[in-house]
Amino acid sequence: MTEISFDGRVAIVTGAGGGLGRTYALDLAARGAAVVVNDLGGSVDGKGGDDSAAQKVVDEITAQGGQAVPNYDSVATPEGGESIVKTAVDAFGKVDVVINNAGILRDKSFLKMEWSDLQAVIDVHLMGAFYVSKPAFAVMKENGYGRFVFTASNATFGNFGQTNYSAAKMALVGLSNTLSVEGARAGILSNVIMPVAKTRMTEDLLGDFANYLAPELVTPMVTYLSSEACTTAHGNYSAAGGRYAAVNWALGQGWYAGAGVTPTAEDIQAHLDQITSTDGFIVPQSTTDEIVALAAHFQAPA
Template identity: 60%
Template structure:
């Protein structure tokens, strides 16, 4: 097959002043994309702001012969999201790719979590993905093309101690992508999710000695494929890190049926829990319709 390129494509990448986002911006620009490098330039906990991070990425792209502009708007407000898409349209006239990568951390155990800790993380990760993607999605619908990537985390998909706010926000992105993949189907808009394991300024202290084995550049090739013309996948979730890429999926087991016209009791549920949890014969639903079909087939049997 031909090499993957992005000639004529315009990409919005949030949190592109460093870490994963910067690697995406550099690679896409090196292969022909025009890039909006968005970064608020704040601290890992979401406080503060600055222009140097986004400016540095843009400078590096331009010095290598690419095209890029810097944007410093916050993803956490509707106005910020609109401004990011407007910047892309004003500079390049279109939006083809959105990589939602911006993030912060405010880790605490659930008992010590405060409302501001919850709100700040949800605002950037979950609401931020909504606010950035909504105006861009409308533009993509008009051009009948789009590629969107959301950045989730194993902390939400599988769970991780001390990250209830972060985990909830990240798993919310899986739901957002799943629904958006259905709404985007007839408009050739593909949406997918990554759950990266990578050394960044947010994760370096958490990863310890493992950090050097999971460089940000190991994640970039998957994202680069997912936002390319050649990617026809949608509604997918991938674990990626350290050179390994794997599919993550939500499966639905055949379960246990109490019987036509019968109502289960707490005791009967208890007694059949092994059958309920048995993964033999599971399916991977593509939408809620697949689950409903399984139930209807069971009721007819």
């Protein structure tokens, strides 16, 4: 097996002052990447700030002979995103990889959730990913090469108390899927990771199960998706405890009412088995793929 190298590559890892992001930054740097270690250094619920988080990881990398610079901006403002990308360009001349990893939690059941809890989570996870990725995309497009990894979560499957978080995380799937379409011609690939790991964010929630879930067991998937060796985009991957699995946003064959027929709600009820069947699932790679699948129904002989 050829070793996956990041020699000559420049990577930004947001929220890399601890938890999962730190492990990504360390692995990329050990493989030759010059890394911008971004972290605001706040609490799990996104309050406060402390430069020492990012600085410590930079010190770890440089002590091991790697190259890294810190950045302490919040991803949650356009200026912060610009500044993170500028840090990479000023220090290392370009950006090849962006791992959008910074994150916070403001868990509350739906009716108890304050608008400020929604706003804070959307600002960091979703807006933050836009604010960092847009200026980075411009640099990558110029260079004809780029790799994005966005961080979603199994909360997208539905998790009590996480309407804000699961909505923000699911939105990142849409962002990555469309960046995959827009980036294709410029050699820019985008994928999504859905990690499960023991970090300060989860250790109280996972109990003994956390012992199976070292963050370093997520890292290989993220490193692969960030590398030249990765040639596929538009993926979502669950990575947890040494098990790596694609998660698909898939389309069933469904039920077609027939040309010229306007079915009733009762017809829908009667055909629910076909409508919800997973037989013949496809994983559309773009809107066009759904239109093509739809057209096949229209063109099939009655």
